[in-house]
Amino acid sequence: MTSPGSAAATDRTALLSVRDLEVRFVTRRATIHAVNGISFDLDPGATLGIVGESGCGKSVSSLAMLGILPQPAGRVKAGQVLLDGRDLVGLSEHDLRQVRGGEIAMIFQDPMTSLNPVLTIGRQITEALRAHLDMDKRAAAEEAVALLDRVGIPDARRRLSDYPHQFSGGMRQRVMIAMAISCRPKVLIADEPTTALDVTIQAQILDLLRTLVDSEGMALILITHDLGVVAGVCERTHVMYAGRFVETGPTTELFARPKHPYTLGLLKSVPRLDERHHRRLEPIGGAPRDMRELPTGCAFAPRCTYATQASWEVLPLLEPTAGGDHRVACHNPVPDAELVAAGLGLGPDADGDAEDDDQWRP
């Protein structure tokens, strides 16, 4: 996996390569600058976490990739979404349909509302199978049973004729996952897959996703506001703010040495189990940006304690840090001393392997 950055970053083709994607919502009253030029590459089987607050543009990016932005306001203003080298932006509706669910599948936040209440779950799984794999009714039903089995729904055959309201939240999310993986997509986008669930169920669903990504060889994009979720699942993490990536890097590195004040803020606002002393959680002051107009400088400046004159005037671009693959878009990256004070960075665990991330997991 290569780092995001300029459009010319890669010399080989990644499975999914997003280049300078910009998304706008245009209404009569205002234009919302939801996504303002994000780029990343995803290799087959890779796992990428995209982290940010509500409204930072993470869900919108994924809807834009699939061409299912809310209409009529949503539109891709610029950029490319290359899947195996083919640009999905501007692809015909007919061709896009093959991609949706077939090559890129999506799991949504709220399993309570993401399943159609008047159709049986069997119907909802088989309709995806039949749309993409040209299966007959019986074969699709058999496959649906196998899928439900695989995502851990007991008594799968009987439950095929049940309706969504007859399932618990966690079970519904398993159904959503079964539906998403049904056509063996190359990329699975999970948009806040655990946010609406109980903590114990969250862990189960994350485990399931991890297992499936391993066994199916799918690439995973995990979108969340919860750093703890990313820590256990994703090799790489991109932190998003106001429609841009502000910090990207291998998850371990990013958690150990956050360079962007916003990333640090996010980390400080997560409760940790491994701390000896009870620490007050520190929320990030202020509110997310009003996305109606683009700022000239750093979008985070109004909430940032490190902001200088330059932050307000010049847009910072993603630049490599000492860590090499670790990039940050900040004029005044967080000094290491600050990290130690926050109980992060430079500790003995800092450059350990992925196991150390467990401290962040829910």
Added chain:
Amino acid sequence: MLRYVALRLLYMVPVLLVLSFVLFAFLRALPGGPAIALLGERATERDLEVLEQRFGLDRPVHEQYFGYMRNLARGDLGVSIRTRRPVREELLDRFPATVELSIGAILVAVLVGVPLGFAAAKRYQGAIDQSSLVASLIGISFPVFFLALLLKYVFAVRLGWLPTIGRIDVRMLTAEHPTGFYLLDGIVTRDWDAFVSAAKHLVLPAIALGTIPLAIITRITRGATLDVVSEDYVRTARAKGLVSSVVNRRHILRNAMLPVVTIVGLQVGLLLTGAILTETVFSWPGMGSWILEAIRFRDYAVLQGGILFFVLVVVLVNLLVDISYAFLNPRIRYR
């Protein structure tokens, strides 16, 4: 489910009992009476008394009521004072005509209103949406009888495309009517001329009667569709890569139909009221014109039988709607 239906049917008993009593009392509290309506203002006291005696109208009201209820329990609805025919017989003549008209009106309302409301919602604030809003406002506020007269004048009198009055061409009145539903009769007896004639006669009255339900159904469908299109499961369906017609039909329309079905059921009651006006304008020999006539002649037996029957139909139709709701919406289970 069976238990639920049985219970609902049981509830009908007190409803009908109370209503029959109120109806009976109110009719007799009205000034005038059948005798004077029949014999005219110049009838002598003696003539009136004789007539009242003959129909038992001189007896105390409560005695009349219990007598009526006793007969009703045996299926005897009494005799029309005006025509001297058993009310039951007349009812069986009239009822199919009104049902045919009402079904025609509901079909007009649903077949036009649902697609129109859906199209309006899909192009929210577009041309179809705006014009359907104006059209349905006109539809709701336009008096039924005036619309009926207008339709009749333009399409029957001026353009001559469709017949002006009645259910069927007078030359075909002798055609066989095994069911009383003329369209159905045409099919059953393979009398296609009669079928076509009956269909032509049905068009204008059905449109006139269907306008208000049409306007309401269009608005409800539009609102329900707007609610559903932004639901998460519609996004899920799109993300699955389904063809948009499947998303529209299976995922959007199916959910949007739930409130529409309820409204259709409620419209049936209003429809029967509207039928009185429409049937009068088009001389449609149905329950509406029958009851209107009965009011003029204070034809107690017809009024009691007819109105009770109306109520029975409305209650039954709404029960049917509630039952069908359980099939459309799996979250609803009746116990």
